[in-house]
Amino acid sequence: MPDQVPPKAPPKLEPGVVAAGVYAKGKRVSDIEIDDAGKWRKKPGHVVWIGLFEPSGDLLARVSEQLNLHPLAIEDAEKAHQHPKIEEYGDALFIVARTAQMVEGKIAFGETHLFVGRGYIVSVRHGASATYSTVRAHCESCPKMLSHGEDYILYKILDFIVDNYMPVLETVRHEIEGLEDKVLHESISTEQVRRLYALRRDLLKLRNAVVPLVDICRRLEHVELLPIDPEMRPHFRDVTDHVQRIRESVDSLREVLAFAFEASLMMGQAQQSTITRKLAAWAAILAVPTAIAGIYGMNFDHMPELKWRYGYFAVIGVIVALCGFLFYRFRKNKWL
Amino acid sequence: MPDQVPPKAPPKLEPGVVAAGVYAKGKRVSDIEIDDAGKWRKKPGHVVWIGLFEPSGDLLARVSEQLNLHPLAIEDAEKAHQHPKIEEYGDALFIVARTAQMVEGKIAFGETHLFVGRGYIVSVRHGASATYSTVRAHCESCPKMLSHGEDYILYKILDFIVDNYMPVLETVRHEIEGLEDKVLHESISTEQVRRLYALRRDLLKLRNAVVPLVDICRRLEHVELLPIDPEMRPHFRDVTDHVQRIRESVDSLREVLAFAFEASLMMGQAQQSTITRKLAAWAAILAVPTAIAGIYGMNFDHMPELKWRYGYFAVIGVIVALCGFLFYRFRKNKWL
Amino acid sequence: MPDQVPPKAPPKLEPGVVAAGVYAKGKRVSDIEIDDAGKWRKKPGHVVWIGLFEPSGDLLARVSEQLNLHPLAIEDAEKAHQHPKIEEYGDALFIVARTAQMVEGKIAFGETHLFVGRGYIVSVRHGASATYSTVRAHCESCPKMLSHGEDYILYKILDFIVDNYMPVLETVRHEIEGLEDKVLHESISTEQVRRLYALRRDLLKLRNAVVPLVDICRRLEHVELLPIDPEMRPHFRDVTDHVQRIRESVDSLREVLAFAFEASLMMGQAQQSTITRKLAAWAAILAVPTAIAGIYGMNFDHMPELKWRYGYFAVIGVIVALCGFLFYRFRKNKWL
Amino acid sequence: MPDQVPPKAPPKLEPGVVAAGVYAKGKRVSDIEIDDAGKWRKKPGHVVWIGLFEPSGDLLARVSEQLNLHPLAIEDAEKAHQHPKIEEYGDALFIVARTAQMVEGKIAFGETHLFVGRGYIVSVRHGASATYSTVRAHCESCPKMLSHGEDYILYKILDFIVDNYMPVLETVRHEIEGLEDKVLHESISTEQVRRLYALRRDLLKLRNAVVPLVDICRRLEHVELLPIDPEMRPHFRDVTDHVQRIRESVDSLREVLAFAFEASLMMGQAQQSTITRKLAAWAAILAVPTAIAGIYGMNFDHMPELKWRYGYFAVIGVIVALCGFLFYRFRKNKWL
Amino acid sequence: MPDQVPPKAPPKLEPGVVAAGVYAKGKRVSDIEIDDAGKWRKKPGHVVWIGLFEPSGDLLARVSEQLNLHPLAIEDAEKAHQHPKIEEYGDALFIVARTAQMVEGKIAFGETHLFVGRGYIVSVRHGASATYSTVRAHCESCPKMLSHGEDYILYKILDFIVDNYMPVLETVRHEIEGLEDKVLHESISTEQVRRLYALRRDLLKLRNAVVPLVDICRRLEHVELLPIDPEMRPHFRDVTDHVQRIRESVDSLREVLAFAFEASLMMGQAQQSTITRKLAAWAAILAVPTAIAGIYGMNFDHMPELKWRYGYFAVIGVIVALCGFLFYRFRKNKWL
Numbered sequence A, B, C, D, E: 001m002p003d004q005v006p007p008k009a010p011p012k013l014e015p016g017v018v019a020a021g022v023y024a025k026g027k028r029v030s031d032i033e034i035d036d037a038g039k040w041r042k043k044p045g046h047v048v049w050i051g052l053f054e055p056s057g058d059l060l061a062r063v064s065e066q067l068n069l070h071p072l073a074i075e076d077a078e079k080a081h082q083h084p085k086i087e088e089y090g091d092a093l094f095i096v097a098r099t100a101q102m103v104e105g106k107i108a109f110g111e112t113h114l115f116v117g118r119g120y121i122v123s124v125r126h127g128a129s130a131t132y133s134t135v136r137a138h139c140e141s142c143p144k145m146l147s148h149g150e151d152y153i154l155y156k157i158l159d160f161i162v163d164n165y166m167p168v169l170e171t172v173r174h175e176i177e178g179l180e181d182k183v184l185h186e187s188i189s190t191e192q193v194r195r196l197y198a199l200r201r202d203l204l205k206l207r208n209a210v211v212p213l214v215d216i217c218r219r220l221e222h223v224e225l226l227p228i229d230p231e232m233r234p235h236f237r238d239v240t241d242h243v244q245r246i247r248e249s250v251d252s253l254r255e256v257l258a259f260a261f262e263a264s265l266m267m268g269q270a271q272q273s274t275i276t277r278k279l280a281a282w283a284a285i286l287a288v289p290t291a292i293a294g295i296y297g298m299n300f301d302h303m304p305e306l307k308w309r310y311g312y313f314a315v316i317g318v319i320v321a322l323c324g325f326l327f328y329r330f331r332k333n334k335w336l
């Protein structure tokens, strides 16, 4: 899982800082110190891009001082477990997004907080989320687009977050389809119930992470937000479209699980019904020898049948005949 | 299934291209090469109409170059599994619609992507969808309407897509009505549960395909979209109306299936209840000979009844009388 | 059911035409031929009122030609099974409404299509719907109101359609109340389930017919629609109010049926629980003689009790005492 | 129930008229005849206040003539079972509200129709509703407020109607809490199901009565309605707030009943499960003597155990030991 | 629980008054008498802050007189059990909020009513809610912020109320997670049902308290309300964000409980199904000795097997073999 932990940083990077660079005309000009960010950001045409991973309060305070971030946003960025949202503070944006990926067969959720303003973008990652070095590499590989500045970087990060939901969703879908088959073809087991339950909880968490993301992307696409160039709107619309698709898949899967739950109740009832009928049929068949044998086991002095030469054989015959008849009847009306 | 595959194309058509022609004053002027589309489309009063089927990325790129399509739209058109939607790119429209038809007794879903702009319309089909050669033939047969241009062609394609949902829906409705009868008149079986489940999933997929189509048609009808002539609005409203009707039918059928599910739970309970009562009644009746015979099967030395001349017959009589009485009682209160 | 079929028409009426007349100043001026409708409708202050019942395509085409109806509306009017709606075509309105009435104890749905424009109103009935001759008679009886023209006639027809839902709803309500009693006081039967199911389906159909009617009436009341005089608005609001009330009754009844379903599940469970406890109690009581008699039915040589003078009577006494004690216990904790 | 019937009226009051007076500067000027209402109402600063109880059509017609009420409103006021609503007719208001109160331990619903215009207010009561003489007395006791005129009277009547819902709601809440305890602590009975059902129906009716009242009060508070003085808005907002609180209580109680229903299903299942296990355990214990005694009850000539001196006692010992062991095991795993 | 009761007040504080002071430039100027509040509040730059706990009607009347509060708001503040809301009375605000905290392991709800206007803020607490002395201390510790005046104090009180929900929610979440485990791993018990039920009711109450708070905060954030400075909006947005997060957690937990309920039904069914199969298997195995022993317990004179030397042993062998075979079969298909 080398993706999880921040990559080996060049010696000058302090703890909590994954990367810090400045870009101009779509090209990286230089790596920078956190405490120089304020100077660089003010140079026309320059964009400071800082990536943090679970930073200390102190580091955040220094970043905030350099870039003049709002205290309420910094307060949120310091702790994880924020609600996904987009907030404007003057001409700056603060965005919280939840990220998801598969770690050892389970969905691991993380959080990314983004500060975007004229001349800078800061990403703060908490918990299990892929590093944005891939995004950085990709951005650096097409200088023409990167020359758009901080809004293009914001678009690429959101696009990356949304794309990372896809394999998670595929895994869940695959698990659900496996379970669906079991529910419809085997008799219900407590193990299955536990798996159904776990899937429902996972989908609930996915939904809670994705639904606010739709609103965030839509606001970036529609509303007049200061640092967002109108030219970038089709790109944010593309992200909205993808996150919308993920949301609809999550909703469909939730509905499929609800169907599976109801189908499983019905299967249980159908099977219970089959077993009850089968049991009843066998009980009826076995009641015949019990009742007849009980009667001829009585100790009356005068029971003429007991004296008959072939009484025993006759009774056995009657028992066999009656049982056979019942068996045939139950077979016919499908109880057996 | 000759409808599924693109029709035998005239020799000049390259792979992936189903048809490519140019129209003026409602009449086909000529078949064209993809690489001439740009020239033709710019001639006043001329409309280029290209039909593609699962085109290669290369072919799409050439079409895009000729007609100046937006890269984000092209990116979507290259892969299937897009979310149905309508997007404006400058004065061009990009539409994704899901199509449905019956293939070998099952619903097969496909996708159609449409690029519409001044002087051109391009359709891209993925998966199981009827070819639009019928639409082409129909359009060519009424030049007066076709002279409206690309928006009329768009209307005819959407109308065709929507009309193709009708027989699918009828098949599903027919299946549901069959199942309804079974649920209400037979005892529940695992086979029925599986069919109910499959129908619910099919309706969910239909719903996911149809619901966004309503929005697409409504936007074509109401919003000021560049390539759509206001005169065409009643036509798009007619499509909205039809797709709306399909959507309501899907919703009704979903509700009917939910009713059927609940009814089946109740039927199961009613039947279970009947069987339990029947079982209990027979168990009670059979307990009589068992208990009495058990008592007279004891080996006490002094059991006066055993010595009686007609003791055995009396006991048999008592057993028969008691059983008869119980049977009569259970009959009366409908347990048997 | 003389209401169902069009009344015996005067000889000049052609098949499919129920009535065709022209009105001025609130009075009938004359009966007219379909092919003269265009002329009459153009005379100032004159209103043409045509009533059709399942007309042929040809007849519709002639009406359409006279009154200049829109081809898309005519296309719809030709086939039944349209979705209830209101559509504007230029300065004309096209309205589709579903009608309901009791026919032989079952709800029969029909359809009425209305074309309304300056100087004319055309009604097209399909399937089971009451004839509008009552409306015509009523209109003719108050010339002052009728002198308002086509919008007053439209109001009276919609009012009549909505009033006809009332007895249907009352029948359904009555049936539901009967079933409610049964569900709460008898043990659940498959017959009851079938009736519950049928009522749910009927209410679903009623709802599908009534819900769009609310929107239609509201649009007639609020929106600036060309042929509707603002003075007529309180009348359309009155219809909206009535159809709204029907819709709320339908929704309430649907909820009542859902309650009844859940109550019936609970009743089933309560009854099952009672029977299970009763069964268990009797099984316990009967197990006593079976077990004891079994023991004294063993054939050991040395079983001292068997030799006792009053062993048999003692054992019978013990059995009776134990059974009595158990019976008393079960009675006390309400299992019996 | 002296509240239900109109109070003993002074001799001059005709049947159906509960009170009829005229007010000026917050004081009652005089009692009036219905047929003088028109004159009085036109005097500046005078307000006519008429209270009717199930009036005849003729009486209503006379009132209508005096105060110039709209025929459609009069048509509604004549029959009970109107949908709660507010309607404007020119500069007059017509309001229908449903009232509720406890009568002999059951909720009794009634209806009040109110006509309000410049210089008059008419209340028409149908069915079980408290008389408004309390309101009248209260109004007369604070002339300062009453001098506001008809809108103040309207406010006091609506406030009175809404306040009367409170004790009804408290009774229902109390009943539900009693039932909740039973459901969670006793085994489910058919009687409980019937009470749950009755409560659900009552709450549905309460909801149907209260929900439209919220809208009515909100419109009186927000919309520019002719006879309502903007100064009175905080008062109508206060009523909205109270009716809103009632509505939320009704919704909460509905949800509580839904929880109780589900809890009762689960309790039923838990109890069923307990009984089944208990039954199974006792059946297993009792099967031991039955099987063993059956074997030693066989009549084979050569069964060595039967000859043993202490065979019988050994077998009894084995039976007791096995039963004891089973009993201990079942106790341990909580089946008994 | 020292938090619950108002702190020991300095001698001059009358009963019902927790604190009463006046602030200027962010610093406390002086403690004041209630009857001087009116004078102080009018001094420019001064803010009167009064804290009451379940005040008498008389005390409230005096406060109201000093600060000119609206009678309808005072009427509400006198009684607890108000619906959470925000109301404008001229240039004053009246806010009702519900508070929650854990008291002896249970959620205790209280109420706070806030009157805010130019130069004053009055808080009225009812029932179990934390005292606002912490808020007061915190405000006094940062004079710069406090110099904003009454809107800052309002923000701090709401923030404090919302923050107090967090530990309550964590307790509930912890309880639910414990119950979840039990439901999925143990067999369902009536105790569990009661706990599930209690949690559902608690969450319903939490939801009823929190949902209106979202609207209140949103209105403080967005609407132009007189005493709220636009500069304070980011602070109210921060509160909205936190209360929104609480609301979503409550909704998620409600959904989790609904899942747990359904899972518990399924677990119950799966377990019932397992027990039924086990019971059936053992019943079948035990039926073998019973039936065979019954037959050889019959008293016929001519039963050849009874005479056989090893008849008894053969029959025992057959019984053992049959039972063993059945046991093996049931094991194989997982019934045992």
Ligand SMILES: [Mg+2]
Residues within 6 Å of the ligand: A082, A083, A084, A208, A209, E248
């Ligand atoms: Mg969240």
Ligand SMILES: [Mg+2]
Residues within 6 Å of the ligand: A159, A160, A162, A163, A239, A242
């Ligand atoms: Mg992407």
Ligand SMILES: [Mg+2]
Residues within 6 Å of the ligand: A083, A208, A209, E248, E249
């Ligand atoms: Mg959330």
Ligand SMILES: [Mg+2]
Residues within 6 Å of the ligand: A211, A212, A215
């Ligand atoms: Mg959201």
Ligand SMILES: [Mg+2]
Residues within 6 Å of the ligand: A238, A241, A242, B072, B075, B076
């Ligand atoms: Mg895309």
Ligand SMILES: [Mg+2]
Residues within 6 Å of the ligand: A238, B075
């Ligand atoms: Mg893409």
Ligand SMILES: [Mg+2]
Residues within 6 Å of the ligand: B159, B160, B162, B163, B242
């Ligand atoms: Mg069509």
Ligand SMILES: [Mg+2]
Residues within 6 Å of the ligand: A248, B083, B084, B208, B209
């Ligand atoms: Mg979809």
Ligand SMILES: [Mg+2]
Residues within 6 Å of the ligand: B211, B212
């Ligand atoms: Mg969509």
Ligand SMILES: [Mg+2]
Residues within 6 Å of the ligand: B238, B241, C072, C075, C076
């Ligand atoms: Mg049509």
Ligand SMILES: [Mg+2]
Residues within 6 Å of the ligand: B244, B248
């Ligand atoms: Mg619809």
Ligand SMILES: [Mg+2]
Residues within 6 Å of the ligand: none
């Ligand atoms: Mg359900």
Ligand SMILES: [Mg+2]
Residues within 6 Å of the ligand: B241, B242, C076, C082, C083
């Ligand atoms: Mg249609």
Ligand SMILES: [Mg+2]
Residues within 6 Å of the ligand: C159, C160, C162, C163, C239, C242
């Ligand atoms: Mg009517």
Ligand SMILES: [Mg+2]
Residues within 6 Å of the ligand: B248, C083, C084, C208, C209
């Ligand atoms: Mg419909």
Ligand SMILES: [Mg+2]
Residues within 6 Å of the ligand: C211, C212, C215
């Ligand atoms: Mg509709």
